[in-house]
Amino acid sequence: MANYFSSNFRLGILGGGQLGKMLLTATQQLDIFTAVLDPSAQAPCALISDAFVEGDLMDFDTVYQFGKSVDLLTIEIEHINIDALYKLEEEGLEIYPQPKVLATIQHKGKQKDFFGKHQIPTAAYKRFSSGAALKKNPPVLPFVWKSAQFGYDGTGVKIVRTLAELETLPEVECLIEELVPFKNELAVIVARNKAGERATYPVVEMEFHPEANQVEYVICPARISEKVAEKAQKIALKVSESFAHIGLMAVEMFQTDNDDILVNEVAPRTHNSGHYSIEAAYTSQFEQHLRSILNLPLGCTDSKLAGIMVNLVGEEGFSGPVVYENIEAVLKMPGVSPHIYGKKQTRPFRKMGHVTIVDKDIDTARRVAETVKNTLRVISK
Numbered sequence: 001m002a003n004y005f006s007s008n009f010r011l012g013i014l015g016g017g018q019l020g021k022m023l024l025t026a027t028q029q030l031d032i033f034t035a036v037l038d039p040s041a042q043a044p045c046a047l048i049s050d051a052f053v054e055g056d057l058m059d060f061d062t063v064y065q066f067g068k069s070v071d072l073l074t075i076e077i078e079h080i081n082i083d084a085l086y087k088l089e090e091e092g093l094e095i096y097p098q099p100k101v102l103a104t105i106q107h108k109g110k111q112k113d114f115f116g117k118h119q120i121p122t123a124a125y126k127r128f129s130s131g132a133a134l135k136k137n138p139p140v141l142p143f144v145w146k147s148a149q150f151g152y153d154g155t156g157v158k159i160v161r162t163l164a165e166l167e168t169l170p171e172v173e174c175l176i177e178e179l180v181p182f183k184n185e186l187a188v189i190v191a192r193n194k195a196g197e198r199a200t201y202p203v204v205e206m207e208f209h210p211e212a213n214q215v216e217y218v219i220c221p222a223r224i225s226e227k228v229a230e231k232a233q234k235i236a237l238k239v240s241e242s243f244a245h246i247g248l249m250a251v252e253m254f255q256t257d258n259d260d261i262l263v264n265e266v267a268p269r270t271h272n273s274g275h276y277s278i279e280a281a282y283t284s285q286f287e288q289h290l291r292s293i294l295n296l297p298l299g300c301t302d303s304k305l306a307g308i309m310v311n312l313v314g315e316e317g318f319s320g321p322v323v324y325e326n327i328e329a330v331l332k333m334p335g336v337s338p339h340i341y342g343k344k345q346t347r348p349f350r351k352m353g354h355v356t357i358v359d360k361d362i363d364t365a366r367r368v369a370e371t372v373k374n375t376l377r378v379i380s381k
């Protein structure tokens with residue numbers, strides 16, 4: 001086995017945002033050398049990676065040259081130049097997630113086709129090569145519209161209820177899905193290494209704000225029956241196996257009114273829904289990602305305590321240098337750990353950090369989480 005620790009081994013990471021930053025706490029723990037590529041000199045990883053390279057993740061030569069300088073490559077973002085990854089792979093570089101997994105997942109249409117091909121339960125859908133093609137054959141309302149590429153955090157998704165809304169959709173390649181009446185949004189993170197070892201984290205639940213369509217809390221474990229939890233984990237494992245994926249894979253799912261599980265989408269990397277694991281699990285998702293891509297023994301995925309994660313997003317009406325108002329009050333609360341990603345400027349709804357709340361009792365954790373949510377404000381002065 002290669003020696004990764006306190007050695008000349010160089011791990012490359014494409015993307016230097018908050019997921020990269022939290023991955024670096026795991027590489028520091030194990031003393032693994034890291035090189036990070038990101039377009040912004042102010043990226044959260046810029047000052048804490050061993051070698052930071054400023055460059056365009058969509059540019060073939062930039063990604064290719066960066067890949068040539070490392071011994072193994074991973075990602076923290078999917079929007080990257082895949083052709084460069086294919087060439088690097090051909091030349092013998094190990095890349096996890098594998099480029100062909102990334103190519104499927106980068107494109108929501110191809111991803112849904114993949115689910116169909118592998119009998120993975122998912123909402124009915126139809127692909128369109130352009131906005132014009134969709135508008136020419138208006139489907140039955142309502143439906144969910146999704147841009148085939150480049151959406152994130154809901155930016156490429158719209159629930160369309162009227163013909164007037166249909167007309168405002170952009171001209172890009174897209175797909176439409178049946179609007180699923182779900183009672184819960186769930187997620188399961190699966191880890192898989194080259195030796196074929198697999199590990200599944202507990203099912204988490206995304207609790208949404210009743211009006212603003214935003215995830216307010218990620219709750220682990222999800223407050224669902226054992227039977228539904230088992231079904232969700234089994235489907236998540238099947239998804240990961242179907243991709244023969246190496247690394248971490250987060251599977252987002254809907255629990256329908258009659259307790260069916262439908263896969264919404266997957267991310268071949270560490271995920272917002274796994275941040276709770278830093279404080280609450282035996283092995284954080286970031287350490288687990290490292291273990292899986294380096295073909296090391298996987299860690300225990302059980303939780304030590306109930307964990308709830310609250311996203312810290314920029315408040316509406318504030319743009320500029322960030323201030324975390326009332327953070328001292330939050331630090332006084334039991335079992336509360338804030339994470340600040342290091343973005344100096346706030347904007348409405350920008351993901352600036354998160355707070356994890358742990359407790360022996362999930363209802364207590366949920367109550368504290370609500371106080372945190374109502375106390376801490378991400379603003380600018």
Ligand SMILES: Nc1ncnc2c1ncn2[C@@H]1O[C@H](COP(=O)(O)OP(=O)(O)O)[C@@H](O)[C@H]1O
Binds near residue numbers: 146185
């Ligand atoms: N078919 C659907 N039916 C109902 N709600 C949906 C459907 N697809 C997506 N959504 C809602 O939109 C959100 C964002 O969609 P998703 O495909 O996960 O896009 P993103 O890449 O932005 O995360 C989901 O978390 C869910 O709340």
Ligand SMILES: [Mg+2]
Binds near residue numbers: 252265
């Ligand atoms: Mg999603």
